[in-house]
Amino acid sequence: MSTFYSLSVADVRSLTPSSVAISLAVPDDLKEKFAFKSGQYLTLKQEIDGKEVRRSYSISSHPSDDKLTISIKKVEDGIFSTWANANIKAGDSIEVMPPAGHFVFPPSGQAKHIAAFAAGSGITPILSIAQSVLDADSDNTFVLVYGNQSPEETMYLKEIQELSDNYPDKFFVQFLFSRTREEDALFGRIDGSIVNLITKNKFKDRGFDHFYLCGPEDMVNEVKDTLKNNGVDNGCIHFELFTTSQEAELSDLEGQTQVEVTLDDEVFSLVMDKKKLVLDAVLNENIDAPYSCQGGVCSTCIARVTEGKVEMVKNQILTDSEIEEGFILTCQSHPITSTLKIDYDDV
Template identity: 75%
Template sequence: MSTFYSLKVSAVSALTPSSVAITLDIPNDLKKDFTFDAGQHLTLKQTINGQEIRRAYSISSAPSDAKMTVGIKKVEGGAFSVWANEAIKAGDSIEVMPPKGHFVFRPTTTPQQIVAFAAGSGITPIMSIAGSVLESHPENTFVLVYGNQSPEETMYHREILDLSNKYTDRFFVQFMYSRAREEDALFGRIDGATVNLILKNKFKDRSFDHFYLCGPEDMINTVKETLQKNDIAKDKVHFELFTTSQEEEVSQAEGQTTMEVTLDDEVFTFVMDKKKLVLDAVLNENIDAPYSCQGGVCSTCIARVKEGKAEMVKNQILTDGEIEEGFILTCQAHPLTPTLKIDYDDV
């Protein structure tokens, strides 16, 4: 079930001329529900101009922080992001779903060397991950490569500099700007040459344990391909898209599928057209399934296939191992078989 809780906004602060940080108070009786791993996201729900809108935003605060913060960049024509930047204020309340997401860092008892490549608002989960990495072990190190148009448009710029000053021997940042030339910053966008600069030059003597990538699809694909050429194992590379291509693919499957959906220990059965997306059909039956972006970006709508087969028209989130285990993004999946049984609880 899409369980939302009303949380009070304790602060709204400007990060750049086009982005804000929204801090939420978590009541004591909800602390357990809102416990999270660094890198996870929240789904926020708001009625704007009479329409319910849900959006997923990554948590930028570390799990150890007393309050929970998300960073929201204004998107031209974006109903929710514009409202969040222009209308919301401290003291308001907003409906929030507990944290979800697989793009996470989990501390270990042994030291870890982490590197992250982020662009634009892709920095938000990376801030949480960086904080967790640096706090969780005194020998952990974190390298951040962060691309933006200019320093003025760099979300969490001051906070990143604070980390650099606090962890002088363990936190290293390389800023990149595509529209400004600044001392100690690279000019341009994150590309294969940038990745090689980090791996083969600046940190050539370091063996990184994990790579975290977050931002636009083109940037992520470029970094992934370069890491692969440098013989970095796939299981060391974690990524989350903040924007993706909008091309829609239509299923070629014909006919009807009998759906069986398990959600909150209840079982629902209905018939759907194979050309429809599973999530759309589920919501049309007034089943309160979890979802947010509906674009295959956030993973909120993940479910496990228990019987039958489904095909995703787009997948940039689930790993090969997760797909083998039967997981699907229901917002991207079409049924292929006469019967399809999915379970939202078994994830």
């Protein structure tokens, strides 16, 4: 069920001319529900111009912090991001779903060497992950490669500089700017050559255990492909997209499907046209399924197929092993069998 809780906005501060950091106060009775792992996100709900709008934003704060902090970058024609940058202020209340997401750093008790490649607002989960990596073990190290247009458009620039000052032997950052030339920064965007510069040159003697990638699809795919070509195991590469455009070519979808939905230990039945998306059909039946972006970028609407098959329009989130286990993004899934059973509880 899409359970939202009203949280108070404790603070709003400008990060760049086009982004804000919003800190939310969590009351004591909701502390357990809103406990999170570094890298997870929150789904926010707001009525804007008479229409309910939901969006997901990664948490940039550390799990031990008193408040939950997210950052929202204003995007062109972005309904929620434009509204948030212009209207949210301290003292407001906003509806928030508890943290979710699998793009996380799980402390292992063993020293780890981590590298992260982030662009623009992709820094938000990476910042939280970096702090957790540095705190988890005194021998852990973290290398951050962070691309932006200019220093003025760089979110959390001050916080990143503070990490460099506080962990001079453990935290290393390489900035890239695509529109200005700056001292101690590279000019351009993150691509395969930058990956090779970091892994084969600047840190050639360091064996990285994991790589975290976050940002636009093209950047993530190029970094991922370069790492794989360099022999990095796929299981060591973790990524999250903030935009995606890849679409699969679907089979000819004709006819209807009998769908059974399990949600919060209840079973619902419906009949849907195969040309419709599963999530849309479920919501049309007033079934309170979880969802947020409806664009295949977050994983809020994930469910497990227990019978039947679907084809996904987009998928840059679920791994091959997760798909083999039956997980789907219901907002991107068309049924291709006459019957389909999905379970939102078994995820």
